[in-house]
Amino acid sequence: MEKIQEAVRLDHRHMLNLRDLDITEIHRILKRAAEFKAGAKAQFPGKVVAxxxxxxxxxTHQSFLMAEKRLGMEELNLIPEISSLQKGESLYDTVKTFEAIGADAVVIRAKEDRYYEELVGRISIPVLNGGDGSGDHPTQSLLDLLTIQEEFGRFKDLKILIVGDIRHSRVAATNVEVMRRLGMTVCLSAPEEFKRSGVGYCSLDGVLQGMDIVMLLRVQHERHENAFDQDSVAYNRQFGLNRDRVATMQKHAIIMHPAPFNRGWEITSDVVECSRSRIFKQMENGVYVRMAVLERALR
Incomplete structure (x- = not known):
């Protein structure tokens, strides 16, 4: 862990998690993303991102591609199913290959937590984490923060309720840490089998009316070792957002979701695009945040 932190300190172009960034740097990235959204331009001809x-x-994948296009970068895209990974090649050797053929940065999403530990300090190009297992998702958290900043103009003293599959959510893990550092009150609600240990939880209906933001999380069926035996109607009744619950929220409160969403499970279809929902604005903001992160890595 200390070796990774030292490597990141020496090469600040990496974007592995938000714990490695101080609050000033986080605000700097958000400011630049907002500038891109307002029309700022930057071009990196000849730069190649894998x-x-x-x-x-x-x-995440497509918004990184869009960000790369808007910055005038070229992109390479690995197709794992037809790559040498099928022959037993390691992640490290795959990344070294892209480095050797001329990539200037690499964006990686992998199923292993902290996959980047075998890369940082051993390759010379920046690593941008597009999500590691159930660990971290830094650019998703940054786009969430940009969306909140646009809505409220601040972070301090805001109250957010994050509901759902906390145990498997890299989005929740990243957001809880950084939002608390930014002065937000973070409440969590989840079924027993979706809880992470060492974290306090509250009742959804017990706190909903006092929240400024409600963030739903997808039920990640693919990460469950055992089948989740609840159906969508029962889950939504206990831990989902529907029109009845939305009616009890504060007038200024907004709804967020990192997506993809399971309609009818954590959120009903009529709530996905209701006036309080900022879900598609989050997606839009993902392009500008990733432009800022790519610029930071390659400027």
Whole structure:
């Protein structure tokens, strides 16, 4: 752990998790993302970014591609199913290959927590974490923060309720840590089998009316060792957001979700695009945040 932190300190171009960044740096990235959204331009002709996604992704992968295009970068995209990974090649050797053929940075999503520990300090190009297992998702958290900042103009003293599959959510893990550092009150609610140890929980209906933000998390069926035996109707009744619950929220409160969402499970279809929802704004903001992160890595 200390070796990783030291390597990141010496090469600040990496974006592995937000714990490695101080509050000033986080605000700097958000400011630059907002500038890009307002029309600021930057071009990096000749720079090549390799996108290595070992888990399915729509929003993160495609918004990185869009960010790369808007910055005038070229992209390489690994297709794991037809790569030498099928021959037993390691992640390290795969990344070294992209480094050797001229990639200037690499964006990686992998199913292993902290996969980047075998890379940092051993390769000379920046690593941008597109999500590691149930560990961290720094650019998702940054786009969440940008969306909140646009809505409220601040973080301090805001109250957010994060509901759902806390145990398996890298989004929750990253957001809880950074939001508390930014002065937000973070409440968590989850079924017993979705809780992480060492974290306090509250009743959804007991705190909902006092929240400024409600963030739903997807039930990650693919990460469950045992089948989750509750159906969508029962889950939504206990831990989901529906029109009845939305009606009890404060007038200024907003709804967020990192997506993809399971309609009818953690959120009903009529709530996904209701006036309080900022879900698609989060997706839009993902492009600008990833532009800022790529610029930071390659400027």
């Amino acid at each position: 996108n290595l996604f070992f888990e399915p992704s729509t929003r």
